[in-house]
Amino acid sequence: MTSTNSAVEMLVSSSNTLFILLGAIMVFAMHAGFAFLEVGTVRHKNQVNALVKIMTDFAISALIYFFVGYQIAYGIHFFDSAAVLSQEHGYSLVKFFFLMTFAAAIPAIISGGVAERAKFYPMLVSAAIIVGIAYPLFEGMVWNGNFGIQTWLETQYGAPFHDFAGSVVVHAFGGWVALAAILLLGTRHGRFRNGKLVAFAPSNIPFLALGAWILCIGWFGFNVMSAQTLEGISGLVAVNSLMAMVGGIIATMLFGKNDPGFIHNGPLAGLVAVCAGSDIMHPIGALAAGAIAGTIFTYLFTYIQQKFQHLDDVLGVWPLHGVCGAWGGIAAGIFGSEALGGMGGVSIASQLIGSLGGILIALLSGVTVYGIIKTLTGLRLSEEDEFNGADLAIHKIGSVGKE
Secondary structure (H helix, E strand, C coil), X not given: CHHHHHHXXXXXXXXXXXXXXXXXXXXXXHHHHHHHHHHHHCCHHHHHHHHHHHHHHHHHHHHHHHHHHHHHHHCCCCCCCHHHHCHHHHHHHHXXXXXXXXXXXXXXXXXXXXXXXECXXXXXXXXXHHHHHHHHHHHHHHHCCHHHHHHHHHHHHCCCCCCCCCHHHHHHHHHHHHHHHHHHHCCCCCCEECCEECCCCCCCHHHHHHHHHHHHHHHHHHHHHHHCCHHHCCHHHHHHHHHHHHHHHHHHHHHCCCCHHHHHHHHHHHHHHHCXXXXXXXXXXXXXXXXXXXXXXXXXXXXXXXXXXXXXXXXCHHHHHHHHHHHHHHHHHHHCCHHHCCCCCCCHHHHHHHHHHHHHHHHHHHHHHHHHHHHHCCCECCHHHHHXXXXXXXXXXXXXXXX
């Protein structure tokens, strides 16, 4: 009997390790989606820079999160022997890998907002500080119960802040940090002429579409594998993710005038919004949450482009991740309620407080980190370098070689 129990425990442990490893790989692949989405959106002279930024941001994020960030968030370090770390088939290591890919999404989100005019190394240092300190503090507060905030919310309002897969913890946090960076960086030269917007068309729609498709596919690892064990897996999360994605597409198709940029960002808006409540919403509620997110993104992105000259958000990461992410936190409290067919166990008051708290912490982090870096080294390329393009100015090569 003992040997049978041992075999079952080994099977469960190895299966959980494989499960979360597959999730980590799928979310890791999403970073290729971030890269191609940015490559397709920026002008030709900035495509190489977009690719290099996402790759180096990921590497720096992995290092700083391994040595600093993960310990801040969860109180776990990796300074034990390999024999200790490999226990339970190395599940704790693979769990770190999975959560690290979430952390690395923060600078990937920011990258899209500050594209085409940001210095390379100052932005890399800023990303390291955000991923190593600011993000883990908020992550640990929500997902590990640090500082007692979740306990207080449950005592006061009957339920803690619910964010199953990171609408607020990852996306809203990244989007609102990006907003601070965008405002401190300033508008691209030539973006407005005589007070009127000058359109900078996407350089490569197929690359933009490829990035969106990669992100959509990987997102099912982002959401479903957030269960972190096979025992916790739920088909509800998968179908809710699907329905929210579809809702986002339909909304951007209807309200975005068939613009390919809107239509390919629509599914991302829906998926951002459903992360928080994907495990508790009814699929029809997820569809509604995704459709509302797609509508928010379309109208808000258009509005800020036309009305706010100092808010030059190249990929629209603030409306897409920041605002739709915050909406996702609130939507979990609405569509996750039993009254609307959800699983219940969620408080709208806790969702509002958690979402607004995430916004506040992200803004404060972004203003502090990017403000200090701007004072010390500057954040922005010179006007000449920006005119020539970040590819030549920083990497000394363009995206298309010349014979």
